[in-house]
Amino acid sequence: MWFLVLFLLFVHPVLAQDATASASPTLAPPTPTPYLFTQYSQDYLYQYGLYQQAYLDYVNKKQVYTKYGTITTQKDKYTATINALSARNLTLRSYLIALRTLLNDYQSSNPTATQKVQIDLSKWESWTNEQTTVIPALNNDSDVTRWATDFKNQYPLIQKSIYSALVQHEANLRQTTLIQIQSIADSIKNNSKIQPESQQWISTLAVKSDLVNTSINNSLNYTQRSQNQGRFSNFYPDSRLELSKANNYLIEIIGDLKLIVTKFYHP
Amino acid sequence: MSDEISYQNQDLITNNPFTPRGQGSPEGTPIPNKFALPKDPKVRLLIILSAVVVILLLLSTIVTTVRQSTRNTTPVKVARVTQAPQPTDVPNTSNFPQDLKDQFDAADKNTQKQVNFDPPQIDNSIGL
Numbered sequence: 001m002w003f004l005v006l007f008l009l010f011v012h013p014v015l016a017q018d019a020t021a022s023a024s025p026t027l028a029p030p031t032p033t034p035y036l037f038t039q040y041s042q043d044y045l046y047q048y049g050l051y052q053q054a055y056l057d058y059v060n061k062k063q064v065y066t067k068y069g070t071i072t073t074q075k076d077k078y079t080a081t082i083n084a085l086s087a088r089n090l091t092l093r094s095y096l097i098a099l100r101t102l103l104n105d106y107q108s109s110n111p112t113a114t115q116k117v118q119i120d121l122s123k124w125e126s127w128t129n130e131q132t133t134v135i136p137a138l139n140n141d142s143d144v145t146r147w148a149t150d151f152k153n154q155y156p157l158i159q160k161s162i163y164s165a166l167v168q169h170e171a172n173l174r175q176t177t178l179i180q181i182q183s184i185a186d187s188i189k190n191n192s193k194i195q196p197e198s199q200q201w202i203s204t205l206a207v208k209s210d211l212v213n214t215s216i217n218n219s220l221n222y223t224q225r226s227q228n229q230g231r232f233s234n235f236y237p238d239s240r241l242e243l244s245k246a247n248n249y250l251i252e253i254i255g256d257l258k259l260i261v262t263k264f265y266h267p
Numbered sequence: 268m269s270d271e272i273s274y275q276n277q278d279l280i281t282n283n284p285f286t287p288r289g290q291g292s293p294e295g296t297p298i299p300n301k302f303a304l305p306k307d308p309k310v311r312l313l314i315i316l317s318a319v320v321v322i323l324l325l326l327s328t329i330v331t332t333v334r335q336s337t338r339n340t341t342p343v344k345v346a347r348v349t350q351a352p353q354p355t356d357v358p359n360t361s362n363f364p365q366d367l368k369d370q371f372d373a374a375d376k377n378t379q380k381q382v383n384f385d386p387p388q389i390d391n392s393i394g395l
Contacts, residue, residue, distance in 0.1 A: 048387050055393070091389065144394045148395045166382060173377060184371065184374065187366060188367070191364065250374075251378050254374055254378065257371075259358055262359075265363065
């Protein structure tokens with residue numbers, strides 16, 4: 001009995017071991033999500049390198065065939081043509097995939113318009129995907145000529161999609177920056193250490209913000225330019241000019257906001 | 268007294284059909300200049316107008332050549348993206364509140380970004 005009482009007095013609850021650094025396995029840091037555009041753009045550059053090699057080979061074989069005109073040189077030229085067409089097709093496909101991925105970066109500023117452009121790019125990706133099986137199946141020179149003619153007619157439409165996507169991407173970037181600037185203006189308004197007199201200066205920046213939006217809209221309007229069949233009317237330089245104007249206005253607005261904070265901020 | 272010696276044959280200067288015009292003729296008719304304009308007014312007008320046309324053609328050729336050589340040396344204007352000139356006294360954001368400073372830094376970073384993902388230069392006439 002006494003033994004039992006003594007036992008109960010001195011016994012301690014058996015606790016589990018505390019987790020120690022040596023005892024528990026080290027938690028691995030989460031794997032950072034890879035930036036997909038980097039991967040796809042590297043793949044595109046690799047394919048582009050292969051295309052350039054195949055193209056040089058095609059040009060050489062074509063010249064040799066033109067010079068000698070033998071059956072062997074004709075066969076070599078035909079093989080080189082098929083290889084160059086395949087390489088070109090893969091290059092285009094990898095570029096379209098990378099470009100579609102790039103559009104994800106600032107999609108939130110114009111989600112509907114961006115998605116529309118991405119769908120258009122996907123359509124051409126699917127087309128180039130089909131051609132990976134069509135091209136090797138071309139049997140003779142007349143098939144190759146027919147296919148090449150069809151591609152030449154389609155290519156201006158592919159170019160239109162590509163340049164529209166590039167314009168949309170940059171427009172999204174400038175729009176995102178404008179949203180950031182508006183957020184800065186709101187932060188200035190809400191900061192108690194910045195004098196209220198700053199508000200009247202901030203309100204004058206609305207004019208420049210409108211100019212930014214106008215330039216962005218103009219750049220996007222150029223992408224709607226009608227295209228003649230078989231010939232691409234390049235709107236990209238005009239769009240880029242408008243986007244650079246928008247960027248210049250953004251830089252001016254940021255400079256003005258900094259001056260406002262410098263003048264009216266008293267910590 | 269005349270110095271003329273008269274002969275009884277066709278070598279007589281006055282009767283010789285093969286002597287050039289003006290030679291031996293007692294009147295001394297001057298040799299007409301073969302470069303002189305013909306007397307017919309219509310022919311004269313035609314020649315003058317032809318000369319004017321030829322001169323104009325030559326001038327236009329010269330002007331075209333000069334313009335082409337000037338055009339070849341002038342670089343093709345390409346739309347370039349240029350940033351607005353920065354003021355020399357750019358406000359220092361180091362004294363700004365941290366949240367504002369971070370926002371300004373993010374916005375500055377975006378304005379410096381350029382889209383550099385041009386499409387591949389491909390030959391769309393392969394196989395043709």
